[in-house]
Amino acid sequence: MSISVSIDALPADLIKDIQRDLFINTVRHAYENSLFYKNRFDDNCVHPSDIKNLEDIKKLPFTGKEDIQKDNWSLLAVPRENISEIVSTTGTTGDPVFIALTANDLERLACNEEKSFGYAGAVKGDVFNIAVTCDNLFIAGIAYYRGLTKLGASVTRLGPQNILRHLDIMKELKPTGIVAVPSFMVQLARRAEEYGVPVKELGIRKIVLIGDSIRDADLTTNALGNLIETAFGKICYSTYGITEAQLSFCECRVHHGLHSHPDLVLTEIVDEDGRLLPDGDEGELVLTPLQLEGMPLIRYRTGDVTFKLSTPCACGRNSARIGPIIGRKQQKLKVKGVTLYPRNIENAILGLQDVINYQIEAYTGDDRTDRIILRIGSHVVNGGFKSVLKDAVLAKARVTPEIEIELPEEIERRLFENGGRKAVTFKDRRQKAI
Ligand SMILES: [Zn+2]
The missing domain is CATH 3.40.50.12780 (ANL, N-terminal domain)
Structure with missing residues (x-):
């Protein structure tokens, strides 16, 4: 070879x-x-x-x-x-x-x-x-x-x-x-x-x-x-x-x-x-x-x-390129006509002050569409913090999830509740289409 x-x-x-x-x-x-x-x-x-x-x-x-x-x-x-x-x-x-x-x-x-x-x-x-x-x-x-x-x-x-x-x-x-x-x-x-x-x-x-x-x-x-x-x-x-x-x-x-x-x-x-x-x-x-x-x-x-991306790169190489991974196919969410991935929400909240940890949960609403709960681990619980989170997610991910603020220890427990070594930052409780 x-x-x-x-x-x-x-x-x-x-x-x-x-x-x-x-x-x-x-x-x-x-x-x-x-x-x-x-x-x-x-x-x-x-x-x-x-x-x-x-x-x-x-x-x-x-x-x-x-x-x-x-x-x-x-x-x-x-x-x-x-x-x-x-x-x-x-x-x-x-x-x-x-x-x-x-x-x-x-x-x-x-x-x-x-x-x-x-x-x-x-x-x-x-x-x-x-x-x-x-x-x-x-x-x-x-x-x-x-x-x-x-x-x-x-x-x-x-x-x-x-x-x-x-x-x-x-x-x-x-x-x-x-x-x-x-x-x-x-x-x-x-x-x-x-x-x-x-x-x-x-x-x-x-x-x-x-x-x-x-x-x-x-x-x-x-x-x-x-x-x-x-x-x-x-x-x-x-x-x-x-x-x-x-x-x-x-x-x-x-x-x-x-x-x-x-x-x-x-x-x-x-x-x-x-x-x-x-x-x-x-x-x-x-x-x-x-x-x-x-x-x-x-x-x-x-x-x-x-x-x-198949056009030649400015570096001079002609090899085909791919973009960044936007999400996992199975994790695609559709919320009120907006398509997104959990990663879009993560990107919106990462780096925000007072966000210690988080878990994103998806479930199927009464109208059969996807719904999202964003659980944030923080010691700040006032309404102003919630609206900062809401604005950040709306700006980056174009959706408004339900937001729940919990103690970081509680989020930590949720992240590892399946006993795995890897934190489950996206919990998918959606009903599968039959
Ligand atoms: Zn290049």
Whole structure:
């Protein structure tokens, strides 16, 4: 396997030629070696010989997470002894699924991150503090580790725990970059301030963020991103990663969407009926990773909603980009004709003074439409605070939810009442359509 590091600098039509060949190989490999795809293609009366160009992708059926959950190992396309590593999804949306990587898949993963960090301007000589989980079957931390070391940068692998230790190590080792989830960076800034450490003197010049988006749909920085950039400066690079497809998208220095790596993935945006949407239209992100060996995926429905940008980027790269993730498809809310996602409400209240924590709850009203309760954890209970919250949500999310102010401890209990490790900031009690 050879992976070019500069394919995205080629003219768009040459990129398409390379993608076509990789796509045809991907389809053939999936059909010939994965029982799941053999059956799925046969059931849909489609054969790899029907696939001659990129447009033929429309002939192929989608794959959903539920397909993997149903029969995980039927997707395996190599003998078991060729598996180098098994990772899993976090299980935040249903049962976790296991993804098997061969040695070549691990190398592909490293190439993916090597390129992504290159887009963020990382070079040999940089020291990156990896503040995300590097064990527990998570793919991301180790992908960053491999990509950074492949690039020639140095790493410190502290993981997500113990912010004070991060501050100590960062004062001592002076990393020039950090990889973290946005909420970690917000906490880091807060703790640094409490301990009298000026964060701008830590010497961090690049922050690569995974998880929640720090951009709004218009690609400007959202409230979460502003919290980080106010503390650290405008040095953030947003990324989007997905375990099942073993790849990530990342911003370049222009910060105008997240670049795909064209030799590693085909990107589509589809509507609720699976029809392809044009550039700029919001819909579900569908991915066909290229050059995967262990568990190939064809037209994988991610459940994440965004849009595509296919015009050349001002950075000079011709790879297709996606916008920030606007929300999860399943979490789409329709309130009095306004379509929104819980994330729109989160963005409206993040950073507001006196908001300590929150939970958004959706339920079905008597008129069968979606209703929202926004529960805010705060020590301020006066009516003025409620109207500040109401105005902020109306301005950013265009809806007026019911607002309830409770003690932060009560919200904390609600966030973890299911016994999970991850806070449930969106509780969906809506009746499912029959
Ligand atoms: Zn760019």
